[in-house]
Amino acid sequence: MSRQNTPSLVVMKSTLSRLPLYYSYISRLEAEGVESVSSVLLAQHLNLNPVLVRKDLAQVSSVAGHPRTGFEVKQLLVDIDNYMGYNKLDEAILVGVGSMGRILLTNSKFAKFGLNIVVGFDKDPYLCGLQLEGKHILPMEKMESLVQRMGIRIGIITVPDDQAQDVCDQMVKCGIKAIWNFAFVPLKVPEDVLVKNENLPSSLAVLAHNLAVKSSTTSKINTLEDN
Amino acid sequence: MSRQNTPSLVVMKSTLSRLPLYYSYISRLEAEGVESVSSVLLAQHLNLNPVLVRKDLAQVSSVAGHPRTGFEVKQLLVDIDNYMGYNKLDEAILVGVGSMGRILLTNSKFAKFGLNIVVGFDKDPYLCGLQLEGKHILPMEKMESLVQRMGIRIGIITVPDDQAQDVCDQMVKCGIKAIWNFAFVPLKVPEDVLVKNENLPSSLAVLAHNLAVKSSTTSKINTLEDN
DNA sequence: GACATATCGATAATTTTTTATCTATTTAAT
């Protein structure tokens, strides 16, 4: 049966968070010249349930998988590309060129996933004017005009916790519609702005606690799935 | 009614990931001299459902909250401390003193959450022997003896993707029982070893996609809850 | 060409997590 699927717009958040994993692994397969991949194989490599993988892929793939062989690698990559918008590079700005900010600013890995951080802002005058691997660092005052001129919608906050809300407010004022927040404080935003918090301590908490429980009982838990 | 609760060992993973958020906010309240906090207030500040907050706190708190006033701040902090093991500082090693590794190694914030990264390892001989804010960087060869001598159970992997599995294997061999993985590859580990993956691209995926959907439809989604 | 087998896709069942509702209770105000 050759399904001609129109990927649905509505998709589980959990599915969404797994797609980059599939993409990453399938990319490697493609590089190795592999032509097709089964849900079972993917599941094994990524420590997931095969049915789960199938359901995920069904959501995004334009072509049905073939019984006995699985999914076509190239097509799958194209589909995920399209679905996630990896192909149409989203532009973003970053505020707070500290240690974490620098990583994000200079890590080319994000470009592969559709995010292009075009410039970093910082209030430190000694940083402003510098470049990090080609990325300019500008003073905060330039943010508004640049964001509006370029029509940027994504902002990344990597400032110390106590400045996060302030920076957030400025971003919103400039017209930023989605914020990736690395500060460990909840941000208050208007209805129409999205926030995704990146909380390392939370991850840590899950790990450390499971370890503690594990060493007292004998749990069977092994891999904690990603978020 | 004065419940004398013995916090259960089994707790939702999602609860676990929220506890650091509560802890962080409640700590601030304590610093401001606030004595009690209600689930409603917590929920408002953290963008959560009040009932959810109550359920979470019921899991960990040793004393019931008082109607009309809420929970006692000091006691709550102690309880979360105990529950998460924040008080008995877990020691960890880190392998891969690159940009991300450096952040983790030198960020004192983690100590607050019970994680003490005692030393970093790297295979680069130019890094070995150096110190970063008091944290030594040692060559890989020293890992096994140090881990065993100190009885360390947590390992953090911040090496490039293609070296992650190799490092992971070494850690397991040394006796590490829980791994916090910042490389974007799934790790293969024995039954009794825990892995928690930290995948920035996944978070990004969720954010970017929701933004895309939002701008085409008119969704009501606002804050994406944390993982 | 027939057959066995691995895989898909769909439906159903289960589990997990979140939200809603209702009652009892404690506190603050009158």
Place this chain on the structure above:
DNA sequence: ATTAAATAGATAAAAAATTATCGATATGTC
């Protein structure tokens, strides 16, 4: 002391996410 308001806690309902099951169908093998 009485009353009103706010809140916890428990139970139930709903929603979200994962896993199990089963028939259909290609694909490789004999």
